[in-house]
Amino acid sequence: MVLAAVSIVLGLIINFPTSYISVIMLIVFFVNAYFISYAYNIFEGTLFIHFTEANGIRNILQNGMRVVSGAMVPLYLFPDNIRKIVEIMPFASMVYWPARSMSIVQFDNDLLRVVVIGIFWAVSLNICAKMFWNYSIKKYEAIGI
Numbered sequence: 001m002v003l004a005a006v007s008i009v010l011g012l013i014i015n016f017p018t019s020y021i022s023v024i025m026l027i028v029f030f031v032n033a034y035f036i037s038y039a040y041n042i043f044e045g046t047l048f049i050h051f052t053e054a055n056g057i058r059n060i061l062q063n064g065m066r067v068v069s070g071a072m073v074p075l076y077l078f079p080d081n082i083r084k085i086v087e088i089m090p091f092a093s094m095v096y097w098p099a100r101s102m103s104i105v106q107f108d109n110d111l112l113r114v115v116v117i118g119i120f121w122a123v124s125l126n127i128c129a130k131m132f133w134n135y136s137i138k139k140y141e142a143i144g145i
Helices: 002-014 020-050 055-068 080-088 096-103 109-139
Strands: none
Touching: 020 055, 020 096, 020 109, 080 109
16 A cells, blocks of 8 residues: 555656646546456455455456556557457556546547546446345355354
């Protein structure tokens, strides 16, 4: 958590937003990324209720997420067909768009589409994560308690 805060502060010092729209979109994308990441972590943590040893599954999920979120390779380097698919997935809203928001100069229809897609994923993933958590807790059996 401390490393994340230091990274954000250093990023803002090195590459300060160029316009007020950049600052507003940075805040919007950070809030959106928080809720999507929260749901993702609830899903990932709930897997440990269903599987005795889910570390392998967690590693696959985390490494796959790093590739398709733009954390390992920026999404603009992907081929057009793959990039269009990946931009619709929730992972781009977790990493790529908050970082990209620093260079936004004007608000247009493409940016509105990205915000709406991110809000859709944040709401729907949190609803699904809550349902999956409730289902999993009902099936949970503790031994030795």
